[in-house]
Amino acid sequence: MSATSTSDWPEVDLHxxxxxxxxxxxTVAAAxxxxxxxxxxNVLICEVEGRQGISQLFDVPELPYEERRIAAGLxxxxxxxxxxxxxxxxxxxxxxxxxxxxxxxxxxxxALDRFGVIDFATTIAPGVRxxxxxxxxxxxxxxxxxKGSSSRxxxxxxxxxxxxxxxxxxxxxxxxxxxxxxxxxxxxxKTQADxxxxxxxxxxTAVHLVTVLEEMPVQETxxxxxxxxxxxxxxxxxxxxxxxxxDLDSEDLAAARAGRLERDRIGKELEGAGLDVDDDLLDGxxxxxxxxxxxxxxxxxxxxxVADLGVPTYELPRLPGGVDLGGLYELAALLKAEGMA
Amino acid sequence: xxxxxxxxxVGPLAATDRRADPLDVDALLDDPQTRIIVCxxxxxxxxxxxxxxxxxxxxxxxxxxxxxxxxxARRLAQSMGIExxxxxxxxxxxxxxxxxxxxxxxxxxxxxxxxxxxxxxxxKAKQILENPFYIALSSSFAGTQEYMxxxxxxQLHRDAVAEGTWDLIVVDTPPSRSALDFLDAPERxxxxxxxxxxxxxxxxxxxxxxxxxxxMGMITNALTKILGASVLKDMQTFVAAFDTLFGGFxxxxxxxFELLQTDGTAFLVVAAPEPDALxxxxxxxxxxxxxxxxxxGLVVNRAASAPxxxxxxEEAMAAAARLxxxxxxxxxxxxxxxxxxxxxxxxREARLRARFAAAHPAVPTAVVPALATDxxxxxxxxxxxxxxxxxxxxxxxSDAPRRRAR
Numbered sequence: 151m152s153a154t155s156t157s158d159w160p161e162v163d164l165h166x167x168x169x170x171x172x173x174x175x176x177t178v179a180a181a182x183x184x185x186x187x188x189x190x191x192n193v194l195i196c197e198v199e200g201r202q203g204i205s206q207l208f209d210v211p212e213l214p215y216e217e218r219r220i221a222a223g224l225x226x227x228x229x230x231x232x233x234x235x236x237x238x239x240x241x242x243x244x245x246x247x248x249x250x251x252x253x254x255x256x257x258x259x260x261a262l263d264r265f266g267v268i269d270f271a272t273t274i275a276p277g278v279r280x281x282x283x284x285x286x287x288x289x290x291x292x293x294x295x296x297k298g299s300s301s302r303x304x305x306x307x308x309x310x311x312x313x314x315x316x317x318x319x320x321x322x323x324x325x326x327x328x329x330x331x332x333x334x335x336x337x338x339x340k341t342q343a344d345x346x347x348x349x350x351x352x353x354x355t356a357v358h359l360v361t362v363l364e365e366m367p368v369q370e371t372x373x374x375x376x377x378x379x380x381x382x383x384x385x386x387x388x389x390x391x392x393x394x395x396x397d398l399d400s401e402d403l404a405a406a407r408a409g410r411l412e413r414d415r416i417g418k419e420l421e422g423a424g425l426d427v428d429d430d431l432l433d434g435x436x437x438x439x440x441x442x443x444x445x446x447x448x449x450x451x452x453x454x455x456v457a458d459l460g461v462p463t464y465e466l467p468r469l470p471g472g473v474d475l476g477g478l479y480e481l482a483a484l485l486k487a488e489g490m491a
Numbered sequence: 492x493x494x495x496x497x498x499x500x501v502g503p504l505a506a507t508d509r510r511a512d513p514l515d516v517d518a519l520l521d522d523p524q525t526r527i528i529v530c531x532x533x534x535x536x537x538x539x540x541x542x543x544x545x546x547x548x549x550x551x552x553x554x555x556x557x558x559x560x561x562x563x564a565r566r567l568a569q570s571m572g573i574e575x576x577x578x579x580x581x582x583x584x585x586x587x588x589x590x591x592x593x594x595x596x597x598x599x600x601x602x603x604x605x606x607x608x609x610x611x612x613x614x615k616a617k618q619i620l621e622n623p624f625y626i627a628l629s630s631s632f633a634g635t636q637e638y639m640x641x642x643x644x645x646q647l648h649r650d651a652v653a654e655g656t657w658d659l660i661v662v663d664t665p666p667s668r669s670a671l672d673f674l675d676a677p678e679r680x681x682x683x684x685x686x687x688x689x690x691x692x693x694x695x696x697x698x699x700x701x702x703x704x705x706x707m708g709m710i711t712n713a714l715t716k717i718l719g720a721s722v723l724k725d726m727q728t729f730v731a732a733f734d735t736l737f738g739g740f741x742x743x744x745x746x747x748f749e750l751l752q753t754d755g756t757a758f759l760v761v762a763a764p765e766p767d768a769l770x771x772x773x774x775x776x777x778x779x780x781x782x783x784x785x786x787x788g789l790v791v792n793r794a795a796s797a798p799x800x801x802x803x804x805e806e807a808m809a810a811a812a813r814l815x816x817x818x819x820x821x822x823x824x825x826x827x828x829x830x831x832x833x834x835x836x837x838x839r840e841a842r843l844r845a846r847f848a849a850a851h852p853a854v855p856t857a858v859v860p861a862l863a864t865d866x867x868x869x870x871x872x873x874x875x876x877x878x879x880x881x882x883x884x885x886x887x888x889s890d891a892p893r894r895r896a897r
Contacts, residue, residue: 171535171666172763172793203767249713266688267714277627316534318562318666337719365865366564395832397825411822419823423810425802434799435826441796442829445863470835472766 158462158489159386162356164291164349166312166386168320168374169360170367174391176203177473177481178360178466179313183234184482185491187223191232191308194290195220198239198283199315205236209475213238215247217290217304221475224482235305237290241272244282248342281326281343287312288346291354317359317370321377324350324357328381356386358490361456363390363449368456375459387490388461392468394442394449406443411436464488511848514788514855516880519757520549520659526755527648527660528787531673533771534666536763537792539563540866540875541859542663543571543594545759547583547869548876549659550592557593557647557657561640561665568596570868578602580647585869593657599639603629606642606743610736619732624725636665637676638744645747671778678744757787760854764794764840769847776851788855790879791844795836796860804831804838857881 159165165182169175179195187193194217197204205213208220213236223232245268271278291310315323326343349355357378361371371388378385398406405411413432420427420435456463466484469477485491519525530542539560546558557580560573568574571583571594578601580593607625608616619625629635644662651657664673714723750756758779762772772789779786811827814820848856859878866872 171533172765172768173535176767201767206766270688316666337722338716340719365566369565395829397828398822402822402825416823416826419814419820420810420827422817422820423813423823423827425806425810431800431802434802435830437799438830438833439826448863470832470839472839 156489157491159356159491161353162386163307163309164287164312164355165309166314166320166324166350166355166357167360167389168314168317168357169389169391170317170370173360173362173367174466174473175316175360176201176313177207177478178358178389178391178485179311180204180207181466181478181481181485182358182491183309183311184221184224184478185486186309186311187221187232187234188226188486188491189229189232190226191223192235192305193223193232193309193311194235194237194305194307195311195313196237196239196287196290197313198287199313200238200240202238204238204313207473207475207478208234208236210236215240215243224479224486232308235307237286239283239286241279241282242268244286245272248282248285277326278339280323281339281346284324284326284346284350285342288349291349314357317374320357320374321381321383324378324383325381351382351384353384355384357383358386358389360389360391362392363452363456365452368452372455372459375461385461388456388459388463389485389490390453390456390463390465393465394446394468398439398443398446402439403443403446406436406439407447409436409440411439462489464490511789511844511852511854511856513881514790514857516545516548516857517552519787520545520552520554523658524755525659525757526651527644527662527750527757529644529662529664529673529751529756529758530761530790531664531758531775532761533768536761536768537859538666538761539663540567540872541759541761541790541792541879542661543567543866544872544875544879546592546594546659546661547586547872548880549661550583550586550590551588551873551876553588553590554659555591555657556659556661557595557651558661558663559595559597559640559643559647560663561597561636563596563663564865566865566867570866570872578605578643583869597636597640597643599636600630602639602643603635606740607736610739611732615732615735619729619736622725622729622732624722624729625733628729635676637673640665640673641676641744641747645743645750648747648750671774674778674782674784678748752783752785754785756785758784759787759790761790761792763792764843766843769843773847773850776854786854788857789847789851791856791858793861794858795833795840797837798830798833800830802830802834804834807831807834 165179165186167175167179167182169178176197183193183195195204197213202212204220205211210218210220213220215238217235217237219233220236221234223234225231272282287310290304290307293304293306314320325347327347359371359374361367375385402411413436416435417427417432420431425431464485465488466481469480471477473481482491519528528542528545530538530545532538539562542558542560543563546556550556558571559580560568560571563571563573565574571592573581573583573594573596575581578595578598580595583592583594586592604620607619610616611619640662644660647657647660651660711723751758760772760775760779762768776786776789807827807830811824811831814824814827844856844858848854857879859875862875864871866875
């Protein structure tokens, strides 16, 4: 089984998935987790935005602040499928856990909550929230490296997928260091941020961007890549999601756009296929073809821009019936075939 | 191409029994009682474009309109001439008719600074504006954008009332994870400002007595341990300087919140025909009714256009399979598969919308088909305005817009 050697990201065990709102970032993160979890691997998918999108995709109860097995991975070539675990990270739980772990605050810890400090630290204090969220991801990733550690510490993961905040905020979110700089220049929370940054900037991490072939998302993807580079964060691949069907070749597309499709021939062939052909049907199909060809032309222009971004790209179709669990495995198989996992 | 569109069908998603009443956008825009329109919804559903299109349409129907956008795409901003981020409404050129349109883009830090400057003495304002904690809070706190959008709306409304400049303000809301954040952020900030934590921070700064209980000592020790002493000190300085402003901030937030509850306000919930976006829309609709806020309707953007023939997806796929077997009609088989794909999309969206309508039958709805390109100019916005106001699909938009009866 050469599953790992065919992946474009053999070094990476933290896959950060971002994308503009509406591009299907969570769907892609979930499909990637399934794809990575083939051949007996354990993969953790983390959610940090409190929207419970993962539990809905996988059709499981709402996720707690605790790792849960939610699905079997995509079955590999004859091998045993691995497992996908999920973790819903919220800043409050992360802070309480952090305090308990490092400070043994006892009564003071509870008092913090009473005085509204927890609320303050997780919602108001700039940057602290992101340090807490990323810190928890870091903790799971660190565990992954120390193979053979005791089971008391939980499952050891071969890979972690982070369903991250949207493209517009991703560099700020991952760059916890500079976000904090204005506030905490020294102290443990700053130290924590530094440690997390080291992982994010290392070759073990890749930030993948999800887009659709429309102007604004493609532009935001390009801007996002520039920003990630500027912050020295490792850019992964671009996943082009929700691609229109490619049922017509370029010649037919051009003809459809120009209104030159052979109406009579198509009518005959439709009859030959056993359909009742009338003008409504023929006009309808030709109008749909025209509309489709126009949009394909725009898509292709955006597709060229994506190709020029200089990073590996992966393409996923728009599933006409929407994404259910079966659809997720379908997308996972495509990602695997394309070499993303 | 003259195709019969069944009369009952009001949009591509309405092909089900359970459907919401159509939203009469023009009646809403024309009603002089409508003073504020708030467009809300989760990220990526086209809120900003919808706000701009509504504002332009209202202006061209004779209203004096101001539109507050949050983070418009470059080309949309250019089309309205608001590339310069100066936090003040500027007239949009080339608006047709007797009305007028001013547009602005929110500068959240500038808005925060201006409030501080208007509320505090110059000396104190300077002290606050230079505080590292304030700088971080005003430029990156997750709720600041929502809070400042509210603040700016309050300001625009006061100006409109005082000077009679605008009779309609259209507000876009920040691209939050959740549509609810817009309503929650001010409350979150004011509950923080009211909270015990602030008083705790103020205690040591307020004089030599240091009347600190053992509990408070523990807290400050813990905070110092975690954040470092300098952070705590910055916070204390900030809170002490800000102390006298808290009341004003809270009162303003409260006033804007009340303004949103008046009849002159209309909320439009914007969504895409996707489970996530519609779920957010449902939360928001429930929340609005819980807070006595006036909901005008739902806008579903990016809808798939209804197919023109009645051929079902199954029939089309079966015929395509037969053609493929015969081997020489790739094009025709492709057309059939495309048709099946579109029918399935439309059916799925119809199901999703029907589900929403079943749970919220009283919410009038406008359905706007997905456009192939982004908006580049005012004509693009006009076209979206036409679609919002009720043309059944993309192609019909170029004909005279057909008005919907309620």
